[in-house]
Amino acid sequence: MWCVAGGAVRYGPQNVGGIVNFVTRAIPDAPTLKGGIQTETSPSSSHDGFKTTGNLLAGGTADNGLGGAILYSGVRGGDWREHSDTEIDDLILKGKYQIDDANSLNAMAQYYDGEAQMPGGLSVADYDADPYQSTRLKDKFWGRRTMFNFGYRYEQDARVFTANTFFTKTLRSGYLDQGSFVSLSPREYWV
Numbered sequence: 001m002w003c004v005a006g007g008a009v010r011y012g013p014q015n016v017g018g019i020v021n022f023v024t025r026a027i028p029d030a031p032t033l034k035g036g037i038q039t040e041t042s043p044s045s046s047h048d049g050f051k052t053t054g055n056l057l058a059g060g061t062a063d064n065g066l067g068g069a070i071l072y073s074g075v076r077g078g079d080w081r082e083h084s085d086t087e088i089d090d091l092i093l094k095g096k097y098q099i100d101d102a103n104s105l106n107a108m109a110q111y112y113d114g115e116a117q118m119p120g121g122l123s124v125a126d127y128d129a130d131p132y133q134s135t136r137l138k139d140k141f142w143g144r145r146t147m148f149n150f151g152y153r154y155e156q157d158a159r160v161f162t163a164n165t166f167f168t169k170t171l172r173s174g175y176l177d178q179g180s181f182v183s184l185s186p187r188e189y190w191v
Helices: 006-011 124-129
Strands: 032-040 051-061 066-077 086-098 103-117 140-156 159-177 182-184 187-190
Touching (some): 051 086
Antiparallel strands (some): 051 066, 140 159, 159 182, 159 187
């Protein structure tokens, strides 16, 4: 069994309220086009659809040290429980320039958009009645992030110096059933 700690789920790079992920797939040296798609379904559940995850990397580096890449990852569909539909689009544009053997520049722009229904936890009685159900049909999360990063790196022998700067504008919001009312909790912040 594989477990993810609560912090990774809440603050991970594929969560709009999470960390800003500066570590992404590297810009390839040679011209490259890679993609993947994965589809899953749970025929025994009450969810009758498929969940599909896709990714794409296209890019390369020229002989003069100038490189670029576009990366995409996305999710569509639901998990094995009802009220678990998810839509995620994560698009990243990366660039680099190797000035000489010791000095390089890099830049990255990212747009992330996600929306997910949240099925919530079940009591023992609810689970015994139907483990696939959701008792929280109003709970939903959505968010967007726009991020820009620019960096400089000096590396020669055992000496390394890096300087990075970034800007992010993030909106995260959602509905949460509080029993007697449904709360809306939007948060927008700029860093």
